[in-house]
Amino acid sequence: MLMQRFQSTYIPKQDISIDESLIGYKGRLGWKQYIPTKRSRFGVKLFQLCESESGYIWNSIIYTGKGTTFHEDYEDYGVSTKSVMTLIHELKNKGYTLTTDNYYTSPELAEILIKCKTDIYGTLRANRKGLPPLIKSSKVKKGEVLAFQKGKICLLKWTDKKPILMLSTLHSTSMVTVESKKSKSSKLKPAVVADYNNTMGGVDKAD
Numbered sequence: 001m002l003m004q005r006f007q008s009t010y011i012p013k014q015d016i017s018i019d020e021s022l023i024g025y026k027g028r029l030g031w032k033q034y035i036p037t038k039r040s041r042f043g044v045k046l047f048q049l050c051e052s053e054s055g056y057i058w059n060s061i062i063y064t065g066k067g068t069t070f071h072e073d074y075e076d077y078g079v080s081t082k083s084v085m086t087l088i089h090e091l092k093n094k095g096y097t098l099t100t101d102n103y104y105t106s107p108e109l110a111e112i113l114i115k116c117k118t119d120i121y122g123t124l125r126a127n128r129k130g131l132p133p134l135i136k137s138s139k140v141k142k143g144e145v146l147a148f149q150k151g152k153i154c155l156l157k158w159t160d161k162k163p164i165l166m167l168s169t170l171h172s173t174s175m176v177t178v179e180s181k182k183s184k185s186s187k188l189k190p191a192v193v194a195d196y197n198n199t200m201g202g203v204d205k206a207d
Contacts, residue, residue: 007058007059007090010056010058012050012051012056012058012091012096013051013052013053014095014096014097015051015052015053015096015097015099015199016049016050016051016052016058016088016091016096016097016098016099017049017050017052017098017099017100017199017200017201018047018048018049018050018083018084018087018088018098018099018100018104019047019048019050019100019101019200020045020046020047020048020103021045021046021047021048021060022043022044022045022046044062044063045062045063046060046061046062046063047060047061047063047083047087048060048061048087049087049088049091052099052198052199052200052201055201058091059087059088059090060087061083061086061087070082070083070086071085071086071089073085073089074086077108080103080104080106080109081104081106081108081109081112083104084098084100084104084109085109085112088113088116088118091118092116092117092118093116093117093118094117094118095117095118096118096119097118097119097120097121097170097199098113098118098119098120098121098122099120099121099122099195099196099199099200100120100122100123100200101122101123101200102122102123102124102125102165104122105120105121105122105123105124105125105128105167106124106128106129106130106167107128107129107130107131107153107155107167108129108130110152110153110167110169111153113169114151114152114153114169119168119169119170120167120168120169120170121166121167121168121169121170121171121192121195121196122166122167122168122196122200123164123165123166123196124155124165124166124167125165126165131155132148132155134146134148135148135155135157135165138157140157140158140159140163141159142159142160143159143160143188144158144159145157145158145173145175145190146158147172147173149172152169153167153168153169154167154168154169154171154172154173154192155167156168156171156173156190156192158189158190158193160189164193166190166192166193166196168192170192171190171191171192171195172191173190174190174191175188175189175190175191176188176189176190176191176194178194
């Protein structure tokens with residue numbers, strides 16, 4: 001298989017990311033997808049695991065709707081969780097750090113990955129199960145941070161132009177100064193937000 005060749009050829013560095021990719025296709029296909037944020041917009045959707053730095057595609061799943069093939073160990077989970085676990089299966093227990101967007105990130109996934117000696121951080125949807133009600137309802141002023149810690153899992157709400165929810169098993173509430181290339185100014189951001197912006201683009205590089 002093509003993916004086996006990719007995996008045998010290269011071992012990714014510690015920081016990896018998972019996101020969706022789209023192979024452009026305009027013909028008739030029962031599981032053709034529409035993703036407005038992608039260049040092609042219409043085509044075949046893939047879940048991909050890439051090295052964050054280079055964009056090297058290390059694993060991939062073609063999404064075919066209900067017929068999508070996932071690893072049998074994870075069939076009891078929802079699509080987002082079993083997508084991640086299938087992609088990362090061969091990298092478990094090796095100390096990797098995974099970045100995901102809010103389609104995948106959840107407390108459930110974080111708990112599973114902790115047991116697999118894998119860290120995760122990423123944006124988080126407010127309707128995920130297991131979130132403290134206060135982090136959903138609280139209004140956080142611009143520049144302020146609200147955080148909750150449970151074991152290794154840190155949940156963080158920070159407001160820039162709009163509120164942002166983050167989950168991390170690696171970060172605390174520490175802030176870092178980030179330089180803006182466009183305005184030549186600097187801004188204080190949570191370290192998890194700065195790191196997310198630096199590592200989430202692996203799949204985009206592959207595209």
